[in-house]
Amino acid sequence: MFDLYLFDLDNTILQIPNPSEYFDNILNETLKKLTKNPELLPNREKRNKFWFSGEEYIKLLESWGIIDGPYFWKFFDEIDYEKRMTLSEQGKLCLYNDVKNVLEEISKANKKLALISNTADYIVKFILEKFEISHLFHETFGLGYEKDQEVAKPSPEGILYVLKKLNFDSTKSRAIMVGDSRLDVFAAKRANISACLIKRDLNKYSSKNGWEVHPDYEIEGLDELFSLEN
Numbered sequence: 001m002f003d004l005y006l007f008d009l010d011n012t013i014l015q016i017p018n019p020s021e022y023f024d025n026i027l028n029e030t031l032k033k034l035t036k037n038p039e040l041l042p043n044r045e046k047r048n049k050f051w052f053s054g055e056e057y058i059k060l061l062e063s064w065g066i067i068d069g070p071y072f073w074k075f076f077d078e079i080d081y082e083k084r085m086t087l088s089e090q091g092k093l094c095l096y097n098d099v100k101n102v103l104e105e106i107s108k109a110n111k112k113l114a115l116i117s118n119t120a121d122y123i124v125k126f127i128l129e130k131f132e133i134s135h136l137f138h139e140t141f142g143l144g145y146e147k148d149q150e151v152a153k154p155s156p157e158g159i160l161y162v163l164k165k166l167n168f169d170s171t172k173s174r175a176i177m178v179g180d181s182r183l184d185v186f187a188a189k190r191a192n193i194s195a196c197l198i199k200r201d202l203n204k205y206s207s208k209n210g211w212e213v214h215p216d217y218e219i220e221g222l223d224e225l226f227s228l229e230n
């Protein structure tokens with residue numbers, strides 16, 4: 001086993017129905033709320049570029065007539081939070097079936113657990129409390145709208161912050177980041193820890209063309225974590 005298990009939240013632990021529609025709707029609503037030039041608002045095809053724009057996202061927002069980057073995330077997070085509350089009340093937002101067991105097993109084996117998310121910190125905390133898994137994590141790292149799109153994955157900063165807080169010593173211990181996207185894989189490799197891509201279904205990521213780095217492991221369910229050779 002590894003000594004430290006770091007998990008992504010969305011679509012690794014928490015199942016968000018139709019995630020690309022979900023996040024595009026939030027993006028679209030946020031843009032509509034903040035724009036002073038509705039005629040500049042982008043269509044879906046243009047909005048899709050947003051998720052891969054990295055640190056260029058502010059320029060992209062500007063080209064769409066949105067000038068205030070930090071406020072953008074404040075509104076984005078508020079809409080995200082509202083939607084998650086509604087969906088969880090309707091029972092449409094849930095943990096994957098294997099999550100509780102696997103997290104508890106890791107915890108019982110006296111290994112450490114942490115969570116590294118690009119979602120707002122207060123939303124991460126709300127979800128962990130709501131699904132009663134908060135106590136299983138030694139550290140969590142989510143974003144806050146004032147600091148930190150620049151520390152969002154694929155930056156390794158969140159992982160490095162948590163490793164430091166947990167006094168992780170790479171000469172004595174092994175750590176693994178488990179996530180469903182290439183952002184998770186890239187962040188893990190930049191932080192010099194193992195990367196595990198969780199696919200949840202076979203067809204996801206059948207091609208990884210254009211990926212900057214590749215995962216050390218690929219799994220379909222979390223219980224496979226226990227059989228990884230390290």
Ligand SMILES: [Mg+2]
Nearest residue numbers: 008010011180
């Ligand atoms: Mg994810």
